[in-house]
Amino acid sequence: MTLALFIEQLLNGIQLGVMLFLMAAGLTLIFGVMGLINLAHGSFYMIGAFACAAVAAATGSFWLGLAASLAAAALVGALVEMTVIRRLYERDHLDQVLATFALILIFSEGTRWLFGSFPLYLDIPQVLSGTIDLPGGSRYQLYRMAIIGVGVAVAGGLYLLIARTRLGMRIRAGEADREMIGALGVDIRTLYTVVFALGAALAGLAGAMVGALQSVQVGMGEPVLILAFVVIVIGGIGSIKGALIGAILVGVVDTMGRFLLPQFFISFMGPSQGTAVGSALASMLIYILMALILAVRPSGLFAAKG
Amino acid sequence: MKKLIAAGVVGLSLGISGLASAESIKVGMITTLSGGGAGLGVDVRDGFMLALKNAGNTEIEVVTEDDGQKPELAVQIADKMVQSEKVDLLTGIIWSNLAMAVVPGVVQQDILYLSPNAGPSALAGAMCNKNYFNVAWQNDNLHEAMGAYANDAGYKKAYILAPNYPAGKDALTGFKRYFKGDLAGETYTQLGQTDYAAEIAQIRASGADAIFFFLPGGMGIAFMKQYAQSDVGLPVLGPAFSFSQDILGAVGDAALGVKNSSQWSKDIDNAANKKFVESFQAEYGRLPSLYASQGYDTANLIIAAASKASVKDKDAFRAAVKEAEFESVRGDFRFGNNNHPIQDIYVREVVKEGDVLTNKIVGTAFEDHQDAYAAECKM
């Protein structure tokens, strides 16, 4: 194993982490402010990817597609919030799980209804193709570097939004005490819709950016959703900072596990057994990580609420 | 609703002509029509229905139901079709794990099952059954073909890659069975994995001279896109699944030039295939995939067998299916002792025809190839 390969894998882990952060940030905000578990968050990821692919195919511009993904996910998010989600805030987690599970079925089949059964095409924009050189003789794909950049920018933007703006102040108030913001004269309904749409838009953005790397197809959101839940639980539900650190942790552990574990087991079990055991263990690794962290810190690393 | 009308029609025809009704055949099609894998099921179904239409056949009634790619649901639907719909034969399953769930139980009840896609090794070997016919391929076949082709192309050091599940292991085993060179690396990825940056980085560092991968569905799309975006640039080999017509559009130009193995291609030169490709395009407005060709062949096999024997006479009908005297779109086709195909397997290359990505045949990997498990089958 060379240093260059190690650095490249580390970057891959960070890039995966950043992508998970975009999903997890919305989830954790929605939980922190409204107390809602949203299983349908993966659907916004899918909607973002489909919107981007469809608009990019029609106009030839990835950037228009990206804008469309943000708009579409935010719009659908706001609509769903106003028609369905709004009725769930006062319910227990059980009802929320079931209702948003139902939404997954509706969105998945609805998307297939609209776009057909075959995967869509979406490629990375021309200006971001190619690689850049890194110290140590390794190279890294420019587009993935850009994803890391977007993730860092979003994290910074969210920090400024929450720490410095009126909306942020209301979000913080909402996290601290839900009744209080009503007393402050804030229109809670609008605030909730805005927060939900913001979370959906971030998921849509993640879906669009990743859609250029992967396959744009129905059901693409659910595996990411599960990972994003792992992230926010590790980080501490309701905490943006926890989501960021949890996401990077999960991204790096998952990538490095897939990279290093098979090699480790091959070194004393031989190639075929070692690969099998190492791969099996690698696929369980982040869940093991999560169980370990929760066993020691039952409310995650940076729990926002007790 | 549709089902009710169909049942009504059957009832009516029974009432009108009690004598002629003996020849009507009820086929149960269990296939995947929802979720991420729906494209494959849609193609098999469309190919199947097209064959019936082209033949002007009205005796075959098809009951279709979506299995949602869930084995338990597939089993339930199979029970329903056998016990409630009283189908004469079953077909349609796309995935090996669903086939493994459904087929052993169904064939035990003396119902014929014709596989239009999956061909798990167990069903070809020790668990083979007189009531189970595979009209597509045994799972290893296309991978074996790629192993043989890699030798012909002069590759000495291949990096091979598949998901960590039985069909993935069969795929790499199949490739290695024929490939004579060394392995630069062998990686099992997580099932459903969509980011291959880590694997691609390892491939770059491995010193391989070619890559063979089996990553069905969205996994293959993701891998090909990411591989093309990286600057590794080694030649890529794979079975047809990641380069079939249903997903080439989503892979895009990344797939151009890739060699892949298939028992069918739209440019196989025979009358049946020409008619199939033309009528499929006319009917559905898209090019057919190999899955569609398999559905089409399955239907034609049933039609041919029905013309020779009554479906009610199980033994005679089974014998008629085994003779396989139908115009296959892939040319020569016959069944081996284990009811799996003995057929040619081609090497195709992804090319662009106008704006459309598709495949053309560039060579033949095997002629009259039979699967490796036939000897284990005591039939």
Add this chain to the structure above:
Amino acid sequence: MEIGREGVINIVVAVALLAIPFAAVVLDETFYITLATRMAILALAAVGLNFALGLGGLVSFGHAAFFGLGGYAAGILATHAFNAEPLLLWPIEILGSNSMPVIWLTAIAISALVALPIGAISLRTTGVYFIMITLAFAQMIYYFAISWPAYGGEDGLSIYVRNGFPGVNTLNPLTFFLICYTLLIVALFLFAVFKDSRFGAALQAARQNETRVAAVGIAPYRIRLAAFVISAAIAGLAGALFADLNRFVSPSMLSWQMSGELIILIILGGTGRLFGPVAGAMIFVLVEYFLGGITERWQFFLGLTLLVVVLFARGGFIGLVAGRTRHE
């Protein structure tokens, strides 16, 4: 205790489920026996989950793990019996088995044994964390099952001949249904008895107010752990039956969608109600069956149905027809 309105509905539900297979025999529609058996087994699994979820308020999003483990216990024992290979030679020889009682006990024991450490760790957390950590454990077992080649991996494991029960012919669908139905009734009986016992009192009180329970000197943790283990054991038993019904077991029995389905059954029927899981399983299987036959977009309409139930029929089916609970 007099039979209230809910009691009447419970009896109607129980009789309705029992009547389906007999009607099927009369109408010569064997498939409806299969359908009723599926209802009974899913109901059994959901009754199991209801111990943790309904009585204890423990929203386990990982009960598919125990359901699947039970299934694998049945599949593995039956495979070894079929191939006449011992399961283990050392330190003691363990043979496969195709006897249902042996398989059931194994399934119950394995699920309970696995549930013990999972519960012990998970119960340190509460609320959403509990939901997610149970999910994480189930995912671990799911990925293990997919990548472990010995028992079929993702392809799963077939059971070639349905396992036997001394003295009866389990191949007869009606007999097999009656076995499942009997076990369901036994589980329901246990649920009703436990609910009214000291254990049930402590468990339900811990759901309503954990601090109170601790302040009177009862440790909620141990009570909950016991409930979690019992709950898993019943789910495991249901899994073994499910494997026998399908003649097949695969990792999809361990998937998070399966865990979600078990939760859905309970909510559909009515959370915390004795017969909630039974009503829920009957409705779910029927809806799935009819929608699947009508349209290939059945999942869309299934989602719509579930959404309507959550939003507008609070308390599920039993709540809808029996009214809200009058708490003791």
Add this chain to the structure above:
Amino acid sequence: MNEPILEISGLSKNFGALRATDNVSLDLGPGEIHALIGPNGAGKSTLIHQIAGTLKPDDGVIRFLGREVNEAGPVARARMGLGRSFQVSSLAPEFSALRNVMLAVQSRQGSSFRFFKPVMRDRSLLDPAMAALDRVGLAARADVPAAELSHGERRQLEIAIALALGSKAFLLDEPMAGMGPDGSKSLTAFLSALRDEAPILLVEHDMDAVFALADRISVLVYGRIIASGSVDDIRNDPAVREAYLGNAE
């Protein structure tokens, strides 16, 4: 004087820079009511939490029935006989008053791992529970869910639970809060009789009740006990008048 039932010495607890409990020592002898008073934010709740075992002190020793209980959790202390009522009513809301009390009887009798006998037909649970309800005057409301009881009735129920536990000492956190004058009066009479059964550490804002009931009073201000003594001592203590009573009135 007899051995104290509950004895606290040198107890301290910090939250960051805040000294919530500052070297507190107090004791509770048999048959007495020891009232703990102090302005809001004086650290009374923090102190109660440490005595009940839900918070761990940074320093100091808590002895109950002659044994050091610093390491024992709330469940263990409750089982030893430390009966507690809560500042904010803490009951199983769906259970009837009777079943709430039965839970305490059940705990007192030992294991809750009994799965088969129905509690509602178990005289060994029902009878003591009814007796406890009767003593606090709630017998007529036995079948009403706790959630539907009035505020005052819930305080009574809390005390019935503590009674049913057979507590060797009571830790009552503002039992008078939210009660009307009649309720307060009858509860005062009841608590006065209760001290013979087990001593009471009483945290209370209602000064009339405190002065009527307490054998001894300790005054907590900013986490420290500034005075401790009989009712008259406290009434006349200039420091208390200045620091607490003066401010309060």
